[in-house]
Amino acid sequence: MTATITTTLTVNGRQICKAAPAHLSLLRWLRDVAGVTDPKYGCGEGICGSCTVLLDGEPVSSCLVLAAQADGAAITTASGLLEPDGSLGRLQRAFHVTHAAQCGYCTPGMLMAAAAALAGSQRLSRQEIRARLHGNLCRCTGYGPIVDAIELAQDEAADDRGK
Amino acid sequence: MTVGNDQAPSGIRTSKPDELHVVRQPLPRHDQAEKIAGSTRYAGDFAFASMLHARLVRSPMPSARITARDASAALAVPGVVAVLFGEDVPHNLIWVDVPGQTVEVAALKASMEVLTTDRVRFHGEPVALVVAETEDALAQACEQVVVDYEELPAVFEPDQALAAGAPRVHETGNLLSEWVIDRGDVDAAFASADVVVEGSYQTQPVDHAYLEPEAGVGWLDDEGVLNLRVATQVVEHYRDVARILGIPEARVRVIAPYLGGGFGGKEDMTVEPYLGLAAWRTKRPVRMQWTRQESLLARPKRHRMQLRYRTAATRNGQVIGQDIDITADSGAYAYLSALVLLYSSVHACGPYRVGNVRLRARCAYTNNPPTSAFRGFGGMQVVFGYEAQMDLLAGALGLSRAEIRKRNAIVRGDRLPVGQVIETEVLLAQAIDAALERAGDKPLPSGEGKVVGRGVACNLQSYGRCVWLNDSAAAWVGFQLDGSLSVRCAVPDVGGGQASSLAQIAAEVLRVPMDLITVHFGDSALNPLAGTTTATRQLLMSGNAVYEASSALRANVLRAVARTTGVPADGLALDEGLITGPGVAMALTEAIVLCRRLNVPIEALGTFFGPKGTPVVKNLQADRVFPDFTFGAHVCDLEVDLDTGGVELLAYVAAHDVGRAINPRSVHGQIAGAVAQGLGMALLEEVVVEEGVNLTAGFFQYLIPTATDIPDIDALILESGEGMGPFGARGIGEPPIGPPPAAVASAIEDALGVRPTRLPITPERVLHCIAAAGGGPLQEQR
Ligand code: FES
Ligand code: FES
Numbered sequence: 001m002t003a004t005i006t007t008t009l010t011v012n013g014r015q016i017c018k019a020a021p022a023h024l025s026l027l028r029w030l031r032d033v034a035g036v037t038d039p040k041y042g043c044g045e046g047i048c049g050s051c052t053v054l055l056d057g058e059p060v061s062s063c064l065v066l067a068a069q070a071d072g073a074a075i076t077t078a079s080g081l082l083e084p085d086g087s088l089g090r091l092q093r094a095f096h097v098t099h100a101a102q103c104g105y106c107t108p109g110m111l112m113a114a115a116a117a118l119a120g121s122q123r124l125s126r127q128e129i130r131a132r133l134h135g136n137l138c139r140c141t142g143y144g145p146i147v148d149a150i151e152l153a154q155d156e157a158a159d160d161r162g163k
Numbered sequence: 164m165t166v167g168n169d170q171a172p173s174g175i176r177t178s179k180p181d182e183l184h185v186v187r188q189p190l191p192r193h194d195q196a197e198k199i200a201g202s203t204r205y206a207g208d209f210a211f212a213s214m215l216h217a218r219l220v221r222s223p224m225p226s227a228r229i230t231a232r233d234a235s236a237a238l239a240v241p242g243v244v245a246v247l248f249g250e251d252v253p254h255n256l257i258w259v260d261v262p263g264q265t266v267e268v269a270a271l272k273a274s275m276e277v278l279t280t281d282r283v284r285f286h287g288e289p290v291a292l293v294v295a296e297t298e299d300a301l302a303q304a305c306e307q308v309v310v311d312y313e314e315l316p317a318v319f320e321p322d323q324a325l326a327a328g329a330p331r332v333h334e335t336g337n338l339l340s341e342w343v344i345d346r347g348d349v350d351a352a353f354a355s356a357d358v359v360v361e362g363s364y365q366t367q368p369v370d371h372a373y374l375e376p377e378a379g380v381g382w383l384d385d386e387g388v389l390n391l392r393v394a395t396q397v398v399e400h401y402r403d404v405a406r407i408l409g410i411p412e413a414r415v416r417v418i419a420p421y422l423g424g425g426f427g428g429k430e431d432m433t434v435e436p437y438l439g440l441a442a443w444r445t446k447r448p449v450r451m452q453w454t455r456q457e458s459l460l461a462r463p464k465r466h467r468m469q470l471r472y473r474t475a476a477t478r479n480g481q482v483i484g485q486d487i488d489i490t491a492d493s494g495a496y497a498y499l500s501a502l503v504l505l506y507s508s509v510h511a512c513g514p515y516r517v518g519n520v521r522l523r524a525r526c527a528y529t530n531n532p533p534t535s536a537f538r539g540f541g542g543m544q545v546v547f548g549y550e551a552q553m554d555l556l557a558g559a560l561g562l563s564r565a566e567i568r569k570r571n572a573i574v575r576g577d578r579l580p581v582g583q584v585i586e587t588e589v590l591l592a593q594a595i596d597a598a599l600e601r602a603g604d605k606p607l608p609s610g611e612g613k614v615v616g617r618g619v620a621c622n623l624q625s626y627g628r629c630v631w632l633n634d635s636a637a638a639w640v641g642f643q644l645d646g647s648l649s650v651r652c653a654v655p656d657v658g659g660g661q662a663s664s665l666a667q668i669a670a671e672v673l674r675v676p677m678d679l680i681t682v683h684f685g686d687s688a689l690n691p692l693a694g695t696t697t698a699t700r701q702l703l704m705s706g707n708a709v710y711e712a713s714s715a716l717r718a719n720v721l722r723a724v725a726r727t728t729g730v731p732a733d734g735l736a737l738d739e740g741l742i743t744g745p746g747v748a749m750a751l752t753e754a755i756v757l758c759r760r761l762n763v764p765i766e767a768l769g770t771f772f773g774p775k776g777t778p779v780v781k782n783l784q785a786d787r788v789f790p791d792f793t794f795g796a797h798v799c800d801l802e803v804d805l806d807t808g809g810v811e812l813l814a815y816v817a818a819h820d821v822g823r824a825i826n827p828r829s830v831h832g833q834i835a836g837a838v839a840q841g842l843g844m845a846l847l848e849e850v851v852v853e854e855g856v857n858l859t860a861g862f863f864q865y866l867i868p869t870a871t872d873i874p875d876i877d878a879l880i881l882e883s884g885e886g887m888g889p890f891g892a893r894g895i896g897e898p899p900i901g902p903p904p905a906a907v908a909s910a911i912e913d914a915l916g917v918r919p920t921r922l923p924i925t926p927e928r929v930l931h932c933i934a935a936a937g938g939g940p941l942q943e944q945r
Contacts, residue, residue, distance in 0.1 A: 002299050021299060032298075037208040038201030040423070042374045043455040047862035050374055078201030092199045096191060099828045102836060103658025104198025105205060105374040105423025126875075133870035137862075139373050139424050140658055141832060142839035143870040 007067045011036055012080035022068055026060075027051045029067030030075070038078045038108040042137070049136030052109035053077050059116040061135070078108035081115065091115055094153035095146070102140035110136050114150045124154060174774060174790070175587055178823055178890035180882070185670040186890050189828040190677060192663035194421060194656070205423050206394035207378035211448035214380065215244055216301045217441040218451065220291040220308045221461060222283035225495075225530040225855025226317035226330070229281050229290070229310060237293060237307040242300030244445055246308060247292040249280035252440060253409040257432065273339070273497035277407055277436045283312070284332055284495035285532050286856050287461025294441045294449060319855055321469070321492045321527035332495060332528035339493045339526045340501035342508040344783045346580050347519030352484030356475035360555035363471045365921040366544040366904070368464040368492070368850040369843070370859075371537060372867045375423020377433035377462065378452040381442035384416075388688070391438055392418040396425040396655050397695045398687040400432050404439040415439065419685030425657035426840070427536035428462060430697045431498055460860040463535035464850050466503055466526075467492040470548035474555070475519075480562050480570045485517050485552075485580070489524035489545070491534075498535035500526045502629065506541030508783055512580050513549035514591050514623035514794050515571035520580040522783075530855045536697060538837065539900045542624045550620045550905035551918060564619040564909065565595050573623070573794070581783045587791055587893075588883040590820040591621060594796040597879050598818040602798040606813050612806050615813070616914025618799040620905035626699035626894025627790035627887065630776035636704035637691035640669055640712040641766030642720075646740055646751045647679040653690040654705045659896055660829035661701050665709045667825055668889050672713035674738045691768060699894030702825065703790060703887055704771055710889040712769030720754050723763040774887075791887045793898040795819035797838070799906035803914045805933055808926035810846060810911065812872070817902070818879035822886025822893035834878035834899045841903030843868045849923050 005022040008015065011034060020033045025044075030036040030053070042050030044063045051062040054076035081089040088096060091114055101107040110133070117124060117132035124132065129150045130143065138146065180187060197203045234246035249255045255276050279288050291308050295301040316330035323329055324337040331337060353359060379393030391404065401415040408415075422429065434451045441449040453462075468491045475484035489507055493500035504526045511522055537543075557567040572591040578584050598619075605617045628634045638652035650669050656662040662682040670677050683690055693705040717737060725732040728747050735744040740751045749757075758765045776787040800813040817834050824830045847866045851858045859865040878899075886893035904922055912918035917932040 031208075032210070035210075037204065040205070040374070041207065041376070041452070043862045045455070045861060045863060048374060048455075078199070082200060088196060088199060095199045096195050099191065099195070099832060101195055101198045102660070102832050103373070103375070103422060103424045104194070104203055105658075107198050108201045111199070111201075130870040135869075137374060137867060137869060139371075139426070139840065139867065140836045142835035142876050143873050144835055144875050145832070147870065147875075 005068050007071045009070060010074045012076060020067065024067050025063050026065040026067045026070050027062040030062065036077060040105055040108060049113060050106055050109040052112040052136060054112055054116065059112055076112070078111045081111060090156060091118065091153045094149040094156070098145045098148040098152060100141065100145040100149040106136060106138040110138065110146055117150060118154055118157065123158070126151065174887050175885055176887060176889060176891045177884050183671060183890065184674065185667055185677070186823065186825050187827065190667065190826060192660045192829065193666060193677065194663055203421050205375055206392060206420055207452050209380050209392055210450065211380065211382065214448035214450050215294050215296060215441065215445055216298050217292060217294045217437060217449050218301050218305055219289045219437060220293060220305050220310070222286060222288040222290055224283065224312055224314060225286045226315045227283050227312035228315055229283065230313050231311040232291070233309040236309065237304040240300055240304040240307060242296040243293065243304045244296065245294040245441070246304070247278065247440060247444065249276055249278040252277045252407060254407050255280065257403060257407070257436065275496045285530055287532060288495070292437050292440060294445060317530040317855055319529050319531055321490050321529060324527040324529050325525065332530060337528045339497055339528050340504055341781060342504055342524045342783055343781055344508060344520050344522040344580050349484050349486055349519045349521040352519035353475045353486070356483060357478040358556065358559045359473060359475050360552055360559055361473045362551050362555060362920065364548045364551055366468045366547055367922045368467045368534060369848045370459055370464055370850055370865060371426040371428030372865065373424025373426055373428060376453045376455050376458045377429065379434045379438050380448060380450045381438035382448035383442060383446055387414065389415045389439055389443055390418065391416070391435055392420060393434055393438065394422050394429055395419050395435065396429045396657055396697055398653050398655055398685060399692060399694065400435050401687045403432060404435055407436050408439060408443050416688035419655035422655065422657040425696065426538045427540065427697060430536040430695060431463060433462060455862060456860045459865055460857050461532060463494070463498050463533040465537035466500065466534040466541065466544065468507070468544045470545060472548050472552045474552040476556050476560070478560070480556065480560050480567050482515055482517050482571050484519040485512050487511050487522040491526040492531055493526045493528055494531045494533035495528065496533045498533050500534060503536065503541035505629065506625070507545050509579065509581050509788050510542035510623060511545045511549065513546065514573050514621050516573055516577050517580060531852050532850070532857055538840065538897050539624065540698065540897065543901045546620065546622045546901040547904045547908065547922065551908060551920065554909050554912060554918070565599055568595055568619070568621055581788055582785050583787050585792065588885040589794050590881045590883045591794040591796065594794065594818040594820055594881055595621065597881060598796045598798045598816045601816045601877055601879060602800065602814065606800055608802060613802050613804055614914040615800065615802050616910035616912070618906040618909030618913060619796070620902035620909055621796045622898065622901035623792045623794050624699070624898035624901055625789035625792050627703045627773055628698045628700050629789060630774050630787050631778035633775065634694060634700065634704060634773035635770060636693040636708045637768060637770040638693060638705055638708035638712050639691050639766060639768050640709060640716050642716070642755050644752070644755060646755065648673060648675045649681050649683065650709060651683045651690040652693045652705050652709060653685060653687055654693040654701050655685045655696040657696050659833055660826060661696055664702060664825050664829060665705060668706055668709050669713045672710060673717055676739065699896040699898070702892055702894050704773060706889045706892065707771035708769045711771055712767045715767035715769060719763050719765065719767065720758060723758045723761050724749055724754050726761060727757055791893065793819060793821065793893045793895060795898055795902065797902040797906045799910045801907065801910045803911060803929060808929035808933065810924065810929060812842065812874045815874055816877040816879060817899050818881060819895060819898060820881040820883050820893065821895045822888065823882055823884055823891040824880050825890065825892050827880055830880055830895050831878045833895045835876040837897065837899035838876045838903055839868055839873045841900040842873060842907065844922060845904040845907040846924055847872070
């Protein structure tokens with residue numbers, strides 16, 4: 001029998017406490033145990049970034065982290081970027097404006113990588129944005145509209161700060 | 164307004180830009196917001212509380228006889244519900260030449276077992292299906308299934324497979340299919356030619372590598388219908404599942420939610436038969452999710468091809484003859500190989516007029532992973548051959564690369580080597596000029612030891628399925644009482660905006676605001692069948708079906724108003740919820756009530772039939788093979804590092820005549836995405852198979868382009884206003900993937916003077932070109 005362990009995580013502000021096999025990755029715990037399906041499975045080996053979430057604010061590939069190791073942490077997924085009224089958040093609106101999702105399967109992970117890239121205060125060039133997305137694969141868009149979205153969100157944030 | 168085969172045979176459509184209100188608008192797709200919010204539920208995101216889990220046990224060797232199988236240890240694992248072998252499958256056979264709803268494909272009949280019983284032919288072939296209560300029990304049990312193998316002789320090179328005495332992959336022999344074109348007098352053309360150029364080119368197998376691996380859930384509903392909610396491009400596979408289980412087709416339903424990419428890889432069945440089998444046997448909900456490793460290991464790839472070209476031309480650059488030989492690797496099973504090879508044959512001379520053509524294309528069984536559909540579908544690989552020949556001709560004749568192409572570019576009325584006449588307006592020469600103008604001056608090298616090159620490549624790619632397949636699509640459009648609109652059409656949405664485009668077409672005809680339209684898609688039981696989302700056919704087929712249904716609905720409503728007001732229907736206009744005419748101003752909602760009072764339907768079914776043609780068996784001479792073609796021109800700028808052989812892409816322009824852009828944003832998205840996928844094939848990707856063993860079964864080994872590998876892609880939309888889709892649209896899903904490998908090779912040749920002839924163009928291969936350019940030995944490229 002596989003050992004079971006109880007893990008408590010705050011996912012997008014909601015505390016979830018569940019018992020599950022101890023060897024479960026954070027990705028599988030979120031998807032199969034907690035029913036949070038916006039992080040996607042794409043490779044299970046830390047390459048594709050579809051499973052990217054913020055763990056206490058830092059982007060991680062949730063397929064490579066054990067849920068048990070994350071016990072007590074705050075997790076943010078794509079749906080955690082929504083405004084309190086459920087409408088798209090700023091970064092998400094930028095993705096919408098630039099048509100950055102086609103099949104959309106990479107999008108939840110891409111958004112978290114983008115959120116992490118924009119967390120710093122220095123302005124990123126297009127090339128730097130591309131470098132920050134290195135761990136997130138997209139097979140549909142050719143990446144251009146995703147880079148556009150991050151640039152747009154960055155400009156809007158700068159405008160706000162200017163005000 | 165009727166369309167289809169009782170109209171003009173060609174079915175060409177047009178539209179005037181200034182008369183369009185919704186079509187041509189770059190509207191946000193209606194599926195975007197949910198996807199960005201993270202709430203779209205893909206095939207693997209759907210779960211039942213007490214569902215079972217299923218997984219396949221696959222062959223570890225490429226060619227062997229199965230001598231024994233034993234499930235007892237696996238069945239002893241706590242939580243295991245079933246272990247199934249081929250004998251447990253009611254009809255253990257998949258007919259692999261008949262995708263979806265069509266009737267026949269030439270003379271080929273080939274099949275494969277759902278679970279192989281006595282023989283394995285490739286590394287990763289399914290041997291057993293295990294079903295368990297938990298993923299952990301499943302993993303344990305799969306390791307406990309005992310299968311004994313006795314290794315058999317194998318063959319891995321198509322050339323060798325076709326040689327006498329080769330080990331037979333199938334009893335019928337290793338030649339799976341062969342196509343021939345014999346047009347004009349090729350020998351005379353070559354004898355009279357001023358210049359003859361010759362080349363041999365090799366393309367590699369590549370993987371679709373969509374981000375969503377194959378997945379789905381199966382369950383029996385309250386009517387006893389087997390439901391499969393799966394990632395598929397073809398909901399009509401419910402027929403195949405019914406045949407395998409020996410139950411009526413009406414008892415199986417396939418639901419395709421939004422896909423995380425397809426690109427042809429979800430055209431053949433993936434999880435469907437196994438999920439169907441598991442749910443049918445256990446009578447419980449079952450989920451199956453393939454791992455990335457499994458997906459890369461065993462699902463069909465793009466065909467590796469050896470292309471041999473001899474091309475004859477006159478002094479002024481007119482191509483007068485092509486002599487072409489194509490050998491493709493089908494891998495262990497037929498799948499769609501015969502059709503893929505048909506595409507290669509039809510597209511082999513490119514978007515150019517050639518009067519004299521001799522072509523032989525053969526496809527061989529080997530013990531490699533199977534190959535099948537992949538965006539571009541055989542029309543893609545040949546671009547790497549025919550465009551290399553055009554550059555060779557340009558060099559031999561001292562013409563620019565643009566000029567040699569423009570002198571031979573197909574225009575309306577020209578005949579393809581198979582015999583089909585191009586009936587629509589073609590803007591190929593204009594696309595070449597537009598792409599070059601946008602590219603501007605060639606960039607300068609960034610420093611010492613760097614050289615810059617510019618490449619040009621054009622292509623044509625059919626849209627719509629081969630006309631022998633009796634293709635059709637149906638759609639239902641109906642007003643609700645509040646004036647909102649429901650569109651029902653079983654089209655699978657693979658991520659290209661298929662459903663959203665249908666809404667835009669209905670909005671144009673019925674002038675209903677986009678946010679009042681709901682599209683119900685991808686359900687084989689509740690929506691009219693629309694056929695496969697493959698072959699760049701959905702805009703043509705479902706688009707026309709929705710256009711037809713919407714037009715009929717509009718006519719119904721206007722007829723009812725005409726009857727009541729006495730104003731003739733053609734004097735009435737429908738616009739944004741209002742019907743107007745001389746002395747008439749009636750709200751649409753009022754007209755809908757009127758329709759019900761007058762027994763006029765407020766819904767309509769439209770069925771669009773694709774153009775027809777008579778199948779040929781081997782010798783390709785036909786008035787029509789495909790409905791029509793899309794043409795394009797690409798320009799690529801890149802820099803080569805002379806020390807490392809590294810290639811950096813600097814800029815990329817892709818221009819296509821799309822007839823009419825229904826949604827320019829979606830068109831841009833299709834072009835940029837296809838170019839990126841083509842660039843991956845050009846520079847990075849290769850499924851490496853050694854002695855039948857797939858060495859690239861993980862994203863660590865199989866590299867696809869990242870954000871730092873791809874430059875900004877400049878997509879140029881040209882609109883001839885003519886195509887066979889609604890409003891004159893042509894398909895654009897596949898066409899832009901063709902030129903990138905040729906454009907990259909062309910640019911490298913421009914930079915170095917030597918052309919890479921083998922894909923992918925790795926730094927090592929570029930270094931070979933550099934050595935050859937410096938006077939080193941010009942060896943066969945490896
Ligand atoms: S699934 Fe975690 S990186 Fe791919
Ligand atoms: S939108 Fe499909 S993988 Fe990125």
